[in-house]
Amino acid sequence: xxxxxxxxxxxxxxxxALSDTQxxxxxxxxxxxxxxxxxxxxxxxxxxxxxxxxxxDIKNHTLRHLDLYLEAYEAKVxxxxxxxxxxxxxxxxxxxxxxxxxEANARTVTKGKSMIAEEIGINEHLExxxxxxxxxxxxxxxxxxxxELPSHIIAPAVHLNASQVxxxxxxxxxxxxxxxxxxxxxxxxxxxxxxxxERFLAADVGITGANFLVAETGTSVIVTNEGNGDLTQxxxxxxxxxxxxxxxxxxxxxxxxxxxVLARSATGQEMSVYTTFSTGPRRSSDADGPENYHxxxxxxxxxxxxxxxxxxxxxxxxxxxxxxxxxIYHAVGGHAYGWVYPGPMGAVLTPSxxxxxxxxxxxxxxxxxxxxxxxxxxRIPLPKLMRHxxxxxxxxxxxxxxxxxxxxxxxxxxxxxxxxxxVTRAAMASLGWAGRSKGRFNWxxxxxxxxKSRDFPAxxxxxxxxxxxxxxxxxx
Amino acid sequence: MSARDDIxxxxxxxxxxxxxxxxxxxxAEERLERAPKGLIPARGQVSGEERIALFKAQVESSxxxxxxxxxxxxxxxxxxxxxxxxNLPATLRMGADLRLKAMPWGExxxxxxxGPSAGKDLNAVSHAYGGVAETGSLVMISGPENPSTLNxxxxxxxxxxxxxxxxxxxxxxxxxxxxxxxxxxxxRTVNWITGPSRSGDIEQTLLLGAHGPRRVHVVIVRD
Numbered sequence: 165x166x167x168x169x170x171x172x173x174x175x176x177x178x179x180x181a182l183s184d185t186q187x188x189x190x191x192x193x194x195x196x197x198x199x200x201x202x203x204x205x206x207x208x209x210x211x212x213x214x215x216x217x218x219x220x221d222i223k224n225h226t227l228r229h230l231d232l233y234l235e236a237y238e239a240k241v242x243x244x245x246x247x248x249x250x251x252x253x254x255x256x257x258x259x260x261x262x263x264x265x266x267e268a269n270a271r272t273v274t275k276g277k278s279m280i281a282e283e284i285g286i287n288e289h290l291e292x293x294x295x296x297x298x299x300x301x302x303x304x305x306x307x308x309x310x311x312e313l314p315s316h317i318i319a320p321a322v323h324l325n326a327s328q329v330x331x332x333x334x335x336x337x338x339x340x341x342x343x344x345x346x347x348x349x350x351x352x353x354x355x356x357x358x359x360x361x362e363r364f365l366a367a368d369v370g371i372t373g374a375n376f377l378v379a380e381t382g383t384s385v386i387v388t389n390e391g392n393g394d395l396t397q398x399x400x401x402x403x404x405x406x407x408x409x410x411x412x413x414x415x416x417x418x419x420x421x422x423x424x425v426l427a428r429s430a431t432g433q434e435m436s437v438y439t440t441f442s443t444g445p446r447r448s449s450d451a452d453g454p455e456n457y458h459x460x461x462x463x464x465x466x467x468x469x470x471x472x473x474x475x476x477x478x479x480x481x482x483x484x485x486x487x488x489x490x491x492i493y494h495a496v497g498g499h500a501y502g503w504v505y506p507g508p509m510g511a512v513l514t515p516s517x518x519x520x521x522x523x524x525x526x527x528x529x530x531x532x533x534x535x536x537x538x539x540x541x542x543r544i545p546l547p548k549l550m551r552h553x554x555x556x557x558x559x560x561x562x563x564x565x566x567x568x569x570x571x572x573x574x575x576x577x578x579x580x581x582x583x584x585x586x587v588t589r590a591a592m593a594s595l596g597w598a599g600r601s602k603g604r605f606n607w608x609x610x611x612x613x614x615x616k617s618r619d620f621p622a623x624x625x626x627x628x629x630x631x632x633x634x635x636x637x638x639x640x
Numbered sequence: 641m642s643a644r645d646d647i648x649x650x651x652x653x654x655x656x657x658x659x660x661x662x663x664x665x666x667x668a669e670e671r672l673e674r675a676p677k678g679l680i681p682a683r684g685q686v687s688g689e690e691r692i693a694l695f696k697a698q699v700e701s702s703x704x705x706x707x708x709x710x711x712x713x714x715x716x717x718x719x720x721x722x723x724x725x726x727n728l729p730a731t732l733r734m735g736a737d738l739r740l741k742a743m744p745w746g747e748x749x750x751x752x753x754x755g756p757s758a759g760k761d762l763n764a765v766s767h768a769y770g771g772v773a774e775t776g777s778l779v780m781i782s783g784p785e786n787p788s789t790l791n792x793x794x795x796x797x798x799x800x801x802x803x804x805x806x807x808x809x810x811x812x813x814x815x816x817x818x819x820x821x822x823x824x825x826x827x828r829t830v831n832w833i834t835g836p837s838r839s840g841d842i843e844q845t846l847l848l849g850a851h852g853p854r855r856v857h858v859v860i861v862r863d
Contacts, residue, residue: 193844211681218679225671231651231659232668238644240824250644302850303841319841326843349842357851364851365759380672381826391792391837391852398788398829409647414668415675416817420810424681434698435775435834438852443826451735451787452756453828463647470654 167285167313169518171502174525181496190323191497194316198488201432202539212428219422220543223479226413227470233379233412234461240382244444246457254284257462261286261371261404264458265295268402270368276386276393277301278373279317279482280406280462282504283517286371297371298363300392302356309336315498315506318430318484323497326352360392370396370454374407375481376422377459380415383443384459387426387436394440403442403454408462410478416441422481425541430483465517473552477512479542486536486546492529501526508536512549520553524562527553588627596625672824677811684774684808691773692860695806698776702835703848704856708803712743712861719765719798720748722857728796733761737785740767740800756787757794764794770813771806771858775834778858779813782829791831797853799833803862 170177181187206212226233238248251257265273273290275281275297287297287308299308303320307313309332314320321329330346333355346352372393376385384405386393397403413419427433446453469475487493487507498506503523505513511526527550536546557563558571577584599605599622606619614620641649652659659665686694699706709718723730731751734740745752757764766786770779778799782788791797807813810832821827837852848854 190843197840197844209681209683211679214679215681222678228655229664229668230655231648231657232665234648234651236668236672244826250642250647252643252646256643300851301841302839306841319844321841322844324842329842349845350847352842353839353847353850357849360851361759380675381824383826389837390839390850392850394788394792394831395851398792409651414671416814417675417677417811420814421678423810431840433834434701435777435832437702437833437835437837439777439832439834441826441830441832443828445828447783447828449784450782450828451784452789453782461647463650467647467650467654470651471656472654 167282167504169503169514169522171514171518171523171526174500174502174529177500177502178496178529181500186325186328187323187497190325191494194319194322194488195494198432198484202429202485202488203432205428205432205434208434209424209428212425215421215424216541216543219425219481219541220479222413222418222421223481223542226418227410227475227478230409230412230470233414234409237377237379237382237412238461240379241444241457241459242382244382244457246382246444246459249458249460251460251462251464253464254462257284257406257460257464258286258289260460261406262289262293262295264402264404265290265369268369268456270295270402272296272298272363272367273369273371274364274367274396274400275299275304276370276372276388276396277304277320278371278406279314279504280373280408281371282314283408283464284406284462286406298360298367300360300364300396301388301390302353302392305356305360306332309333313499313504316484316487317482317505317507317509323499364395364399367396367400369402369404370398370400371404371406372397374405374411374459375426376419377407377412378414378416378419378441379412381443383416383441385419386440386442387423387438388440389431389433389437391438394438397440397442398453401454402456402458403445405442405457405459406462407459408464409466422541426481426483429485429539429541469516474512474516474549476544477509477516477549479544480509480513481542482509483541485539485541489535489539491531491533491535496529501529508546508550509544512544512546512553515553520557520560521562524553524557527551527557585627585629589630592623592627593625596623598622600625675814680809680811681774684772686773686808691806691808692803695771695773695776696860698773699835699858700776702776703838704776704835704858706858706860708860708862710862712739712863715740715743715800715859715861716745716748716750718859720750722798723750723763723796726796726855729762731761731763732798733757733764733790733794735766735784735786735790737767740765757789759793761790761794763796763798764790765798765800766790768799768801768805769830770816771801772808772810772813772832773806774809777810777832777834780829780831780833781827782831783827788829788831791833792852795849795853796855796857797836798857798859800859800861803860806860
């Protein structure tokens with residue numbers, strides 16, 4: 165594990181998030197913006213659903229041949245003059261990056277947005293060793309100033325309002341005129357652009373992630389809208405690419421297929437502004453570009469997911485559609501999840517990476533409405549995988565005692581159908597009778613937790629089984 | 641065991657393979673060799689005027705601007721009037737691209753400089769390797785002809801593209817790249833550019849000109 169996790173405190177985190185008015189206001193933007201934009205982009209491309217199948221199949225094929233494509237990729241990077249470093253875990257990855265920075269005599273390092281960089285906690289490590297990392301994606305820059313983790317995988321500062329960003333800029337950009345006007349978002353953007361432009365030009369090393377690695381050509385691919393990733397990788401002398409091993413795909417055609425579903429699922433754009441394919445360091449005739457090109461390939465738990473039911477999670481292309489459509493994410497935001505990856509994809513991935521004993525609450529934080537799976541561009545069955553984690557949590561005796569004894573109690577009746585029918589019939593009849601006037605309860609014994617914030621609908625006096633029997637009888 | 645060998649053997653153990661299975665190896669090698677195209681949306685599968693019209697419409701929907709000229713000789717005047725219309729200084733940075741070099745820049749009052757950008761240039765012009773009608777994307781290739789820094793550092797980026805280089809889809813561009821550079825080889829950088837730089841990171845409000853160009857202007861040359 166790398167970044168400190170507060171996932172075990174999910175319930176406390178969520179309760180705090182629900183009463184945070186700034187956060188709740190900011191989360192309104194997620195509900196309104198992302199969903200509409202994605203829907204329009206999907207409506208504009210008749211082949212979208214078929215492309216989702218294609219993207220899923222490409223990822224599945226790659227995962228089943230992952231060792232071979234990684235070897236092919238590595239050979240191509242070397243052939244183009246780049247270097248490949250393998251890291252089993254976060255610690256090894258951090259050590260490799262630090263030694264590359266030292267080789268380059270780096271004082272400052274610019275960074276493009278990268279979730280694997282968050283996962284391995286590279287910033288803290290560089291800082292502790294005298295190298296200053298500077299996030300350049302606007303959202304990442306803002307949360308770096310606030311010493312926070314991203315709350316969304318493609319919109320890291322989505323939990324903040326403009327007024328909070330203004331306060332941070334005034335606090336940190338002390339050499340600028342204190343009376344300057346920062347009331348408009350565009351003024352904040354312009355200020356960040358000016359401040360970061362100097363940083364881009366001064367950096368000794370640039371670190372980016374990779375949306376894809378191409379085995380056919382040894383190419384790393386980044387997809388951005390701001391252009392910060394490109395300035396990060398073409399200006400400094402050394403470019404370091406951080407990528408987890410499942411980012412590899414076979415060919416340029418395969419990347420093109422997946423790109424057609426990536427931006428549409430993420431921001432609702434037909435294509436992100438900058439899609440950049442980088443292969444090796446600058447060539448002898450080049451006038452610009454990095455002189456050294458390094459790729460750090462990081463496992464950190466992925467190889468152990470292959471061959472298990474969680475292999476499907478390795479198809480994830482980090483678009484964020486699952487969290488954009490998740491009622492739980494809408495209610496509590498990303499930080500409540502307590503680690504690097506929030507939302508439904510985080511609820512499945514986090515227990516794989518830091519352990520279900522740490523992150524067992526996350527797969528339980530779901531209404532199982534299925535929207536995440538219905539929008540996932542690579543068709544990951546997220547609810548099914550969350551259920552797998554719930555099963556494991558139960559098998560490992562990690563669920564709370566009341567939950568376990570409740571299930572055992574229900575199990576006792578469920579295994580005895582005659583008794584089950586008798587008891588449920590009696591319960592439904594009496595609840596139906598008790599709730600007949602209002603049709604709902606605002607208080608019930610043993611269900612105070614439920615009725616505290618909402619009413620419990622009263623049953624109609626008959627069990628489902630009884631009704632099924634009756635209606636089938638009528639239709640026969 | 642090295643981290644590399646450890647990771648590869650963990651993957652193989654999880655997948656239940658040795659890595660030496662002949663058929664499995666052949667399947668991967670064949671895919672790399674054949675590079676099957678997959679599903680190409682019908683939208684871009686148009687030719688001639690229809691393709692140019694689609695490209696222009698898509699460029700505009702990406703919030704870039706686009707104009708057409710009838711020959712390379714008309715490009716300098718078109719660029720000069722674009723800069724004038726937006727009250728921009730009459731300066732222009734460009735690389736060593738021979739197609740750009742052959743254009744009559746002397747007929748304008750533009751002050752031309754050559755080479756990559758060090759971050760001080762307001763305006764730059766590059767020649768695209770191609771365009772993609774499907775999404776209005778421009779395909780740029782790194783090198784002394786069109787240095788990558790010109791795509792990102794200047795505030796205003798003008799991209800010249802020949803009408804005959806506008807493809808329907810990405811796959812057609814990759815075929816051309818393979819033809820130019822050889823199968824399995826790539827120029828150092830290929831940039832697909834679809835509109836000007838932008839960010840939605842502050843309250844999900846779309847703002848142009850984040851770190852890259854605030855304006856992208858495309859000049860299509862009909863020749």
